[in-house]
Every structure is written in C-alpha cells, then in structure tokens.
Amino acid sequence: MPLAGIDSNFTLPPRFYTSTEIFNDELERIFYSRWIYVACDADVPKPGDYVTLKIGTRSFFLQRSQSGEVRGFYNVCRHRGHELLQGERGNRKGLSCPYHNWTYDLDGKLLRARGMAPDFPTEDFGLNPIEVAVIGGLIYVCLTTPAPNDIEAVRTSLTPYLAPYELRKTKIAYQKDIIEACNWKLVIENNRECLHCDSNHPELLVPLYSSGFGKGLDKEHLQPSEQRFQETLQEKETEWESLGLPYELLEFPEGLWFRTVRLPLANQCISHTLKPEHACKKLLGNFKQPEGSGLSLWTHPNSWNHFLSDHIVTFAVFPLSVDRTLVRTKWLVAADAVEGVDYDLVNLTKVWTETNAQDQSLAEGTYRGICSGGYIPGPLADEEYLVKQFLSWYKDQLTETPLH
C-alpha cells in the first residue's frame, strides 16, 4: 500500500477515495479485520429475533439465542451453501434452510441433515460463526477469527458510560437508511469535525454546542458561544458528579478505537429537539428526570452515537462500493413508550433527519470535487484534529494489519 510520505495534516490523495483496489484493501484490512459496529440490542430483543447484515461482500446474521445472548453466523447453509435467512429482520425459533431443509438451532448446531445417513456427524456441520461483542447494548462484530482482543479494554472503559441508559430496555422507534454517493471515508471525516456546523446545521445547533466536537481548543481566545459552553460545562460537572454519571473525556485511550465524552446541551434543551422539551416522556434507564446533557460516542471505523436521557440516536456506516456508502440511523426510545402518546415521531427524528441530509449533501459535494480532476490534498485546521486522528488511524490499519 503506497502510504509512505502521506502527511496526516492533509486530506488523502485522490486515489484513496476513488480506487477500487484501495477500497477492496480497506475491506480486507479494516472492515473484515476490525471490530465493526453493526446493530444494537433493540434490533433483536427476544429469543429467535434476527437481523441480516452485510459488510462489503460478506453476509451474516445476528440472532438472540434461547439463553439470551446475541450470536452471529455467516448467512450460509453447511450443506450446499444456500443462504439461510432472507429479508432484513424477523423471528425464528429454529433455522431451516429453504433448499433441502437442513435444520439448525439458535446456537448454530445442526439438528437435522435431511438425506444424510443415520451416522452422519451433525456435530461437525454447525453454522459458521462470527465474533460478536455487545457493549452497553451496542453490537460489534469481527469477521476475522481470532478477533483483535482490544475489545475487552473497550468494554471495560465504555460500560460505566453506557450503563445508565439501559439500551437493552429500548426499542427502535425509527430506522432510516441513506445511501450517499461518496466514498465512506468522507462520511467519517465529515463526522469528525464541527467546523462545518455553524454554516450548515441550524437544527443541530439548537440542542448542541459545536464546542466539544473540536471547536474551542484555544482556551485563551474563546468566542462568546465557547465561553458559554465552558461555563455550562463547569456547572454541569457538579451535577453529573451527584448523579453518578461519568463525564470525563476518553479520547482513543491507549490506542483504542473510540472517543466518548458527556457534553451539556445548549439553549436549555433536554434532548436533541428544536425546543427545550423532551422528545419522549418515558425516560431511559435510571433517569428520574430529563437530564440536560448527551453522552457522545464515536468508534473507528464506522459509528457515532448520542445518548440522551429520553432517547438514543445511533449511526452505522457501511461501505457499499468505492463511491456508495450506506448510513444507517436508528432512534431508540424506552421499550414501553407509545408512539403518539409518549413521543411524536417527527419531533423525535427532526434534528438528525435534517442534519443527516445536510451532511449527505456535504459529503457528496466533497466527493464530486475530489473526482473533478483538479483535487489536491488540502490542509486540515486545528479544529479538525479528529479528522487527522482518523486519517492517522486509517493509515495505520492499511500498513499494519496483516491479511488473513
């Protein structure tokens, strides 16, 4: 991989956004080899519930077993290779292949091999498993075995931050898939800075300060909004202490692949809404009253998440081809919340529906520019330090990850 001499203070050379060869290398070295965020507990609440998923060309499914764990298997029968499950989601008590009806249990064990001799060793023909890790209700998979063992350090760090929200007791109020006409890295680069927020995200900046996302680094020369953010932050830290809510910034500790921080909301907002009122009357976890902050979590290579006291918004990015990217957004509310009674779907989803559309336009516009023939890698500002961090991590993966 020709990475030598590429400066992390600049965006990447054009071929990294346009070359199918590099795209295929990214699938192998990153998306098939690293822990990838793909779904959450609320996708498979009950035993037998499943979701089918695809990363690159690899198809697999997640299913909750009878004992309550989430298991993952390639979506392929061990007989002659027919796919086992069709459709995006559903519930099955057992898995029967549509071709010749080989039947598996929810742990992937082959129960019945139609047509085979009575002494056929069914125990040797279980489903092909993938690695699954559930952290605070967020489901990560790795398509390489053995998976990187850094997942346990991530679990230890993140669990106290995510636990108060009890994601396991939520449901998906709404899911929106967007296919963006750009390379996947532009979606992530755009997500890792808020330099573009002031001029592009009027809705998002109602509940959010852009500080905390890369702005306001220069403490000596704070702008008025950054000053307000710092003051609010100090007040809220005392409150978070008393509520026992972790808030300290964890920024890629010890080379791990996540950043998390608790941030106060702006304009007296108590949720990601356009007015200072909750998006859902039923609060999550142990929250007794709406809490005016959000816990944000970003993971390399493909997710960002915002946890509010009344709902969670979670985003997963899936590269489809060198120039097509799926961005999947889910809004989660308390499992017993009732649409039209406890929450209004438009109100719940408005801020991020608008923000996603704006970000899509920015990422696609950047891709068109990069493909113009005149693109030259551009310099990144101090405020874009998380873009630099992402690009530096990305280059490490391409050069360091051994291929299996």
Ligand code: FES
């Ligand atoms: S391919 Fe699945 S039973 Fe034959």
Ligand SMILES: [Fe+2]
């Ligand atoms: Fe944005």
